[in-house]
Amino acid sequence: MVAAPRRAATLGLVLVAFAIVWAGCSGESEPAGPTATPSSPVEGELAVRAFEWGFEPERIILQSGEEVRLEFQNSGEIIHNLRVIDLEVDLIEDMSGGGFSPDDDELLVGAESEESGSITFIPLEPGEYEFFCSIGNHRQLGMRGRLVVE
Numbered sequence: 683m684v685a686a687p688r689r690a691a692t693l694g695l696v697l698v699a700f701a702i703v704w705a706g707c708s709g710e711s712e713p714a715g716p717t718a719t720p721s722s723p724v725e726g727e728l729a730v731r732a733f734e735w736g737f738e739p740e741r742i743i744l745q746s747g748e749e750v751r752l753e754f755q756n757s758g759e760i761i762h763n764l765r766v767i768d769l770e771v772d773l774i775e776d777m778s779g780g781g782f783s784p785d786d787d788e789l790l791v792g793a794e795s796e797e798s799g800s801i802t803f804i805p806l807e808p809g810e811y812e813f814f815c816s817i818g819n820h821r822q823l824g825m826r827g828r829l830v831v832e
């Protein structure tokens with residue numbers, strides 16, 4: 683039997699080739715869509731869309747000391763919110779939907795399905811924070827993102 687080892691060798695080569703192709707692909711699998719690019723406010727306004735299960739954009743960059751109006755758009759089928767803890771903010775105006783009401787120094791805005799809410803605030807402390815939906819296990823299901831305050 684000569685064919686069997688040769689076949690095994692060929693199979694081995696094919697597997698190695700697949701592994702190389704696989705490694706090459708996974709190295710470039712960084713999402714190229716709009717979610718990969720951080721969003722910053724335009725003229726003090728920034729819209730964030732919530733859905734099951736995530737946010738768009740997933741990365742937000744704000745400037746400390748600069749007032750921003752964050753418009754929270756819920757395009758999902760159930761109630762959602764956006765919450766950041768440990769970020770010091772100056773709360774200017776709370777126009778949240780869904781019955782959410784932030785504490786003085788907290789960032790919390792939400793809305794019922796197919797509705798919007800907004801919160802106007804000034805981020806005070808530079809740093810990196812996580813924003814997330816604080817309802818049920820939505821955070822674990824993927825409703826979270828990065829907030830950078832420069």
Ligand SMILES: [Cu+2]
Binds near residue numbers: 762820825
């Ligand atoms: Cu949610």
